[in-house]
Amino acid sequence: xxxxxxxxxxxxxxxxxxxxxxxxxxxxxxxxxxxxxxxxxxxxxxxxxxxxxxxxxxxxxxxxxxxxxxxxxxxxxxxxxxxxxxxxxxxxxxxxxxxxxxxxxxxxxxxxxxxxxxxxxxxxxxxxxxxxxxxxxxxxxxxxxxxxxxxxxxxxxxxxxxxxxxxxxxxxxxxxxxxxxxxxxxxxxxxxxxxxxxxxxxxxxxxxxxxxxxxxx
Amino acid sequence: xxxxxxxxxxxxxxxxxxxxxxxxxxxxxxxxxxxxxxxxxxxxxxxxxxxxxxxxxxxxxxxxxxxxxxxxxxxxxxxxxxxxxxxxxxxxxxxxxxxxxxxxxxxxxxxxxxxxxxxxxxxxxxxxxxxxxxxxxxxxxxxxxxxxxxxxxxxxxxxxxxxxxxxxxxxxxxxxxxxxxxxxxxxxxxxxxxxxxxxxxxxxxxxxxxxxxxxxx
Amino acid sequence: xxxxxxxxxxxxxxxxxxxxxxxxxxxxxxxxxxxxxxxxxxxxxxxxxxxxxxxxxxxxxxxxxxxxxxxxxxxxxxxxxxxxxxxxxxxxxxxxxxxxxxxxxxxxxxxxxxxxxxxxxxxxxxxxxxxxxxxxxxxxxxxxxxxxxxxxxxxxxxxxxxxxxxxxxxxxxxxxxxxxxxxxxxxxxxxxxxxxxxxxxxxxxxxxxxxxxxxxx
Numbered sequence: 001x002x003x004x005x006x007x008x009x010x011x012x013x014x015x016x017x018x019x020x021x022x023x024x025x026x027x028x029x030x031x032x033x034x035x036x037x038x039x040x041x042x043x044x045x046x047x048x049x050x051x052x053x054x055x056x057x058x059x060x061x062x063x064x065x066x067x068x069x070x071x072x073x074x075x076x077x078x079x080x081x082x083x084x085x086x087x088x089x090x091x092x093x094x095x096x097x098x099x100x101x102x103x104x105x106x107x108x109x110x111x112x113x114x115x116x117x118x119x120x121x122x123x124x125x126x127x128x129x130x131x132x133x134x135x136x137x138x139x140x141x142x143x144x145x146x147x148x149x150x151x152x153x154x155x156x157x158x159x160x161x162x163x164x165x166x167x168x169x170x171x172x173x174x175x176x177x178x179x180x181x182x183x184x185x186x187x188x189x190x191x192x193x194x195x196x197x198x199x200x201x202x203x204x205x206x207x208x209x210x211x212x213x214x215x216x217x
Numbered sequence: 218x219x220x221x222x223x224x225x226x227x228x229x230x231x232x233x234x235x236x237x238x239x240x241x242x243x244x245x246x247x248x249x250x251x252x253x254x255x256x257x258x259x260x261x262x263x264x265x266x267x268x269x270x271x272x273x274x275x276x277x278x279x280x281x282x283x284x285x286x287x288x289x290x291x292x293x294x295x296x297x298x299x300x301x302x303x304x305x306x307x308x309x310x311x312x313x314x315x316x317x318x319x320x321x322x323x324x325x326x327x328x329x330x331x332x333x334x335x336x337x338x339x340x341x342x343x344x345x346x347x348x349x350x351x352x353x354x355x356x357x358x359x360x361x362x363x364x365x366x367x368x369x370x371x372x373x374x375x376x377x378x379x380x381x382x383x384x385x386x387x388x389x390x391x392x393x394x395x396x397x398x399x400x401x402x403x404x405x406x407x408x409x410x411x412x413x414x415x416x417x418x419x420x421x422x423x424x425x426x427x428x429x430x431x432x433x434x
Numbered sequence: 435x436x437x438x439x440x441x442x443x444x445x446x447x448x449x450x451x452x453x454x455x456x457x458x459x460x461x462x463x464x465x466x467x468x469x470x471x472x473x474x475x476x477x478x479x480x481x482x483x484x485x486x487x488x489x490x491x492x493x494x495x496x497x498x499x500x501x502x503x504x505x506x507x508x509x510x511x512x513x514x515x516x517x518x519x520x521x522x523x524x525x526x527x528x529x530x531x532x533x534x535x536x537x538x539x540x541x542x543x544x545x546x547x548x549x550x551x552x553x554x555x556x557x558x559x560x561x562x563x564x565x566x567x568x569x570x571x572x573x574x575x576x577x578x579x580x581x582x583x584x585x586x587x588x589x590x591x592x593x594x595x596x597x598x599x600x601x602x603x604x605x606x607x608x609x610x611x612x613x614x615x616x617x618x619x620x621x622x623x624x625x626x627x628x629x630x631x632x633x634x635x636x637x638x639x640x641x642x643x644x645x646x647x648x649x650x651x
Contacts, residue, residue: 166606172383176609389600392610
């Protein structure tokens with residue numbers, strides 16, 4: 001029972017195919033051992049054509065599958081490269097000075113303007129990275145001249161960049177700010193620390209802290 | 218005419234298939250009611266194999282279609298997450314002071330450095346969000362000491378963050394700036410307002426306003 | 435040999451199909467010229483069904499191919515829109531003043547905080563755009579009052595935005611900063627130039643320069 005379609009075609013159609021010079025199956029030589037009725041031969045021929053088409057389809061589908069897998073992998077990669085929206089802006093808010101304190105103090109910016117992803121806490125003033133990645137932070141302050149102002153952007157327990165000014169009796173107030181891109185691990189804390197014996201001004205959303213996830217590194 | 222391929226195969230091939238112990242169709246039991254010629258039986262067998270292959274192809278194509286639909290949806294999602302490039306930077310430009318004015322005045326930054334997406338108007342000084350999303354804005358000023366300087370970043374009619382300083386006779390000039398991330402609706406206006414009786418310095422591209430679309434929220 | 439499946443079916447199945455009123459092939463009228471054995475007719479019918487299914491599969495696969503090509507193109511577009519992570523933050527570092535110098539001098543921020551993509555050189559202080567695109571730059575300084583401070587963000591040989599202040603005997607120090615979005619060509623240089631006869635303060639990572647690739651334009 002190991003006859004191929006070629007062989008059994010040869011049993012039926014050999015003579016007629018030979019007469020017509022038609023190799024309907026396109027599968028090469030057809031032996032001319034047997035004859036078949038025209039109807040049966042026609043069926044054989046149609047069968048062969050269908051078989052060929054099926055083969056073509058199988059190959060096409062295999063190619064499609066390879067391309068589809070490739071596309072799926074690339075989509076996965078693109079999705080992995082997508083960053084979640086993590087962004088916050090907050091101001092100190094309230095009235096008058098905050099500080100001076102006896103010790104370095106984390107500034108708590110209570111007037112939250114934006115906090116998508118809830119990574120910034122207005123209770124503690126601390127931003128906690130919800131995913132690893134590259135983040136941008138910027139902070140600005142305004143302070144009266146009666147005391148100095150010194151603010152440091154902290155990552156965990158390390159200072160990153162700073163801004164500040166001396167006290168001055170002649171100039172009523174001073175402004176400052178800074179910014180940094182920081183590569184953070186998940187769970188890293190970023191916050192602004194106010195130096196002991198220094199102060200900033202609360203009013204008018206003038207002393208602020210902002211940040212966002214730039215993307216995966 | 219509700220015979221299945223199994224049934225009509227049984228009419229032809231029963232005996233021979235039984236003899237050979239071959240169940241070429243792979244479709245289970247074949248009754249042994251009728252006999253068929255070896256040629257016809259071979260055809261039946263081939264036909265059955267092809268039928269099976271066709272079934273496999275149909276299933277594969279259905280799977281492919283499901284995966285393709287899934288990929289298409291994910292691509293659509295990725296495209297929807299793509300942000301258009303909307304970004305601007307402009308400085309006041311010109312010479313000398315701008316202000317003081319009797320009333321609060323929208324600052325018009327006429328020296329446009331960058332304006333991709335044309336969302337910032339150098340005629341009005343107003344940025345109009347062309348799409349909803351998360352935006353970042355930052356602004357810096359320089360001012361002489363003769364008058365105070367107070368600048369507020371506005372969203373529609375509401376102040377967001379501020380910078381400014383008192384006038385001072387002893388200190389020749391002051392600088393300030395601020396920044397905020399703002400979630401905007403399409404059509405929202407963002408601009409910088411200079412308080413009445415305050416001023417900023419034009420020269421040297423020192424008083425600036427910048428912003429960009431961070432992404433969809 | 436140009437018989438179609440319809441025609442040769444007509445040779446075999448005409449009568450029986452007519453009797454049953456079944457047009458198994460779903461391919462329209464079947465002439466009633468010839469008769470066929472019930473078995474042969476059943477085979478013809480099954481063959482016709484399979485042929486139809488094959489046609490459906492061919493069409494489906496062609497549709498799939500079109501959709502797959504479309505998806506592949508969209509993935510390519512999405513990948514092209516992806517930006518590489520190019521981002522840096524650096525502070526001057528060291529102790530005391532930098533400047534004043536006799537001539538304008540490029541500030542070299544030696545204390546590198548972040549430099550993904552290595553586009554910023556801590557040897558020269560120059561950021562070189564590794565790809566065309568939209569970039570954001572921001573810089574902050576602190577300076578004592580003994581001398582003025584004037585810093586300009588430069589693109590190649592052109593100043594973009596500036597910050598600075600006069601010297602002042604009464605106010606101990608001053609802060610300033612600025613920012614700009616810049617559309618850069620590959621190879622463009624961006625750096626901060628300190629004006630002749632002016633100075634900034636090194637300590638505490640207080641004088642900084644940062645930037646990142648926002649995306650393709």
